[in-house]
Every structure is written in C-alpha cells, then in structure tokens.
Amino acid sequence: MVYGEEIAQYTPEVENVVVTSITKTENPNYVFITMDTKGLDPGIYNIDFKKGKRTVFSRAYELKKRAPNSKLRKGFDASDVIYLLMPDRFANGNPNNDSHSELTEKVNRDFEGGRHGGDIQGIIDHLDYVEALGATTIWSTPLCEDNDNQYSYHTYAQSDVYRIDPRYGTNEEYQMLSKELHKRNMKLIMDYVTNHWGLEHWMIKDLPTYDWIHQFPGYAQTNYRMTTQMDPNASQRDYKYCMDGWFVKTMPDLNQQNPLVLKYLIQNAIWWIEFANLDGFRVDTYSYNDKDAIALWTKAIMDEYPNFNIVGEVWMHDQAQMAYWQKDSKIGAIQNYNSYLPSVMDFTLHDAIGQVFKEENPSWNKGMIQVYENYVNDFLYPEVNNLLIFAENHDTERINHIYPNIEDYKLIMSLIATSRGIPQIYYGSEIGMQGDKGKGDGDIRRDFPGGWPSDQNNAFKAMERTDKQNAYFDFTAKLLNWRKKAKVIHSGKTTQYLPDDEVYVYFRHNDQASVMVVINNNQSDKVLQLDRFKENLYHFSKGMEVMTEMEIDLSTNLKMPAKTSYIIELKK
Incomplete structure (x- = not known):
C-alpha cells in the first residue's frame, strides 16, 4: 500500500520485480501494488512512480531477510503460564517518554483513567521478577500507537498499527523485550486487534475506500449479542449489527470482507510476528469480527506458521457457544463453519470461579458442582488442552476483591494451575492486589507498587514486600515453578x-x-x-x-x- 496526495495519477513500476496487479480506489491518495516476490533476495527495491514514460519520483522498499526456521516457530501451549499485564500500569522504566509531542494525551498519574507512564523498558527491567514467579509467557495489552484524547492507556483504539506508541517506547524496544524473554526461554504474546481501529488512525481519517469500515452510514453501535453469529433463527438485522456495528463510538469497525482490508490485516500480523519474533497472538473481540473473514485471517496466519498459537477473546457464557469458535469444532461444522482458531478463553470456568468460593448455601447446582459441571462439557471442545483458563483479566473483577482472603486465593490458584488448559494470571494478584470494577476500569488496573521511583512500597523485591504480599507471592511462585516441570499437568x-x-x-x-x-x-x-x-x-x-x-x-x-x-x- 502506498499513500500520498493524488498518488493514483502515477503508475508504479519496480525494477527487476514482476508487478502482478495495481489496484486504485475512489480515493486518489492510495495505490495498492501486488508484487511477485518469490525467489527475490532480501534488499532494497525502488518503486518508480511514472507518468507516461517519465519517472516522477521513486521510493525505496525493503524486503527483509526472514529468520531461519521462522515458519516452524513454536507457540505458547499448556506447558506455559501466561502473565497478563497492562504496560501503562506495570512499571515506568523510562520517565522521559511519559508524554510525547506528537500525541495528544499526556501523563497524569493522578487520574485513574489517564496515562501513568508505564512502558516497555519497565517490563524489561522486571523480567527477573516474572520469571521468579514461575510465569513463562507475557501477554501485554496492546502497545501500538493510540492517539485518543483520553483513556488511551488501554491502547485498543489504535492510530498506527505499525508503530509502537512512543509513550511505551520504540519498535526496537519491543524487539528487545522479545529477545530478553527468549534469553530466559520465555515467550511473548501480542494483543492483536482485527475488529476495529481508533478514530485517530490516519487511514480512518482518509479512508482508502468508503467500505474500508462498516458504515450505516457512519456510526452504529454493535448489539454485543455474539449469539446472533450462530443463531439459525436470528434476523439478518441483528446478525449484521453484531458483526458490523462499532464496538464503541471511538472505534470504527473494520470491514474484513473488503479484500484490501483483509490483506492489510494479514500482512500486518505476519510483519509483527517476523519483526518481533512473536510466540502468539491474543485476538481482541474475536467473535465480533465478520466470522467468515476472521476465519480467513486466522487460517492465513496458521498456514504460514503451523506451530504458532492464537487465542481469541470469545466472551460467552455457554460452552457450546464457545466451542463453536475453536478450530475443527463439530458444533461449528453443523453450519459448515470453521474458524481455524486454535484456542479460546474458558469464560465459563471464570464465571464459576467468581461464585463458588463464596457460596454460603451449596446445593444441587450451586457450589463446587459448578466447577465440576464446567469440565463435564469438555467433550464439546476439539482440544481442551488448548483452552486459556483464568480467574480474571484486565476487563473483569479482581479475584482479590471478590475473595479478600488468601485462603480463597490459594484454592483458586491451585485449581487454575492444575486444570487442563493454559493458565493465565493477572499482574498484581500474586501480591494480593485488589480493585473494584464497580469503581471503574481504572481501579482494576492499578499501578503495580514499586513500578515508579516515588512508590513507597516496592513489591518487586522480596525484602521490600509486606508480609501479606510475600505470603501471596511465595505461594504463587512455589506453585507455578512446580508446574513448569509437571508434564502430567500439561498434557495428562x-x-x-x-x-x-x-x-x-x-x-x-x-x-x-x-x-x-x-x-x-x-x-x-x-x-x-x-x-x-x-x-x-x-x-x-x-x-x-x-x-x-x-x-x-x-x-x-x-x-x-x-x-x-x-x-x-x-x-x-
């Protein structure tokens, strides 16, 4: 994709490269060039933009060298424990990048919903802590640029999907995070967003095509009813508004049925895998995407990297409906649908955990039976060992708020660490951090104590943790480090x-x-x-x-x- 004012008036040619097609759209500022790169050596290739026979200007385009055996990279699996963190709230390793002249929102640690200054360097600085805890993989919420006026710290409304947000660091620092993890035999999962971009994305501000995003015209809200995607009785209107409606008003919904959009998303994902040497994706709002197009996107990634892993956020409360979205689902096959998605998140286990350990009146269907019944339905899933299991994440209530005593925390962690599937824990819970979702998302996304030089309590260091924090940490670390070697838990x-x-x-x-x-x-x-x-x-x-x-x-x-x-x- 090439972009420039009235660039469509020129004809692009690439020396010693076969251009198989040139696509121009109703917006003259875009040209999409398809080149046959098979057999080409890595290096710089000039794209000449011509008017008639005259070259008006040229631009250099680099074909990068692929890492050896990149195709065979091994993704995360049930031998791993995933540590989910929000970079803005984890640790501030470089105070000099807390704000940036090109980006609107500035640092304001006093505002719960503002940017607090955590960054990639802060993660790198504390990898020894994560490793000592027994986690093997980091899933960070998105790091690409988000230029919203407010609440940009969550970074799900991205404004440039090829650029790390400068308030988190640079693309090269993200590469360094990956390298530092791999030195420790640890892995990196990128939180990837296929469903939407932010209003401030430069391509949204100058759409390549009217149907690059879903328009009604303009904005329309999704109905959030993901069941319409599989409901044989659903109205076409409800079906459309689930997939095509915008998640929120600041996040235009991408139209993956447009082949140019789909190709862009596929190539961007592959670029990040190669550039940052990734071990997996977590795909945000997976089941809000156009279900046929997202299957093509997923298949393209998995065909390129057969041993890679992708987990989709399918936030549903029924095992059959969740199993529908896992690769080779027999339930999906009823409707001739295959998502090709290797892993889904076990939200029904999450739902049960949030209730059973405080049940005052256990009964036929209340109490520990709810956990048991969750596993009864494992027959619905094509691959239960590839389910992501968790008690909480960055969008849910903190378990230490639901259960404010360590005894229940230990029960929950024992369950998560020994169940089938891939455990995911949420930063800070391992030191007893709390947060009340009723007070807003900012409260469940508190700053990790010790991540900022001014913090009085540094929970990254055992000697500076409180007795309570050490009790939580020591239990979690012993459990997770035992799990690393317990192959029977990984695949038994x-x-x-x-x-x-x-x-x-x-x-x-x-x-x-x-x-x-x-x-x-x-x-x-x-x-x-x-x-x-x-x-x-x-x-x-x-x-x-x-x-x-x-x-x-x-x-x-x-x-x-x-x-x-x-x-x-x-x-x-």
Missing part, C-alpha cells in the same frame, strides 16, 4: 469425582505420573474416605503434597483442613 488426562460436601477431587494422570488434587471449600475441616477414589489410587500407597512437602498416607482417610487445597504427587 483428567478424572474428576462429584464434589461431596463441598470437597472436590480430581486427578491429572498419564502412564508415567499421577497427581491428586483435593479442594476443601468449607469453613471447617473434613475427613475424606479414600476408598471412593480407588480407581485412581489403587497403584499408590502414599504421596507428597506439593506446597507443604508433607508426606500423605493414602492407606487411611485423609483429613482436609478448612479452606485448603492439596496437590498430591502420588507415589507407589
């Missing part, structure tokens, strides 16, 4: 038992190992009759509880303290 089978009196037991097992997980969700001690679990215990006489390193005798009953979980490595 699950056998679960119906919760009895709010005590939930399940096993993760393969031919080499077996782990028994016991969660006592009671305010009182309970005694477990172990003969009920003999189909999983008959080979084993003892076990070692991972967190306490206590030996467990499996020949008798098991006493479970109140509000306690045991993770028991079984021994013969």
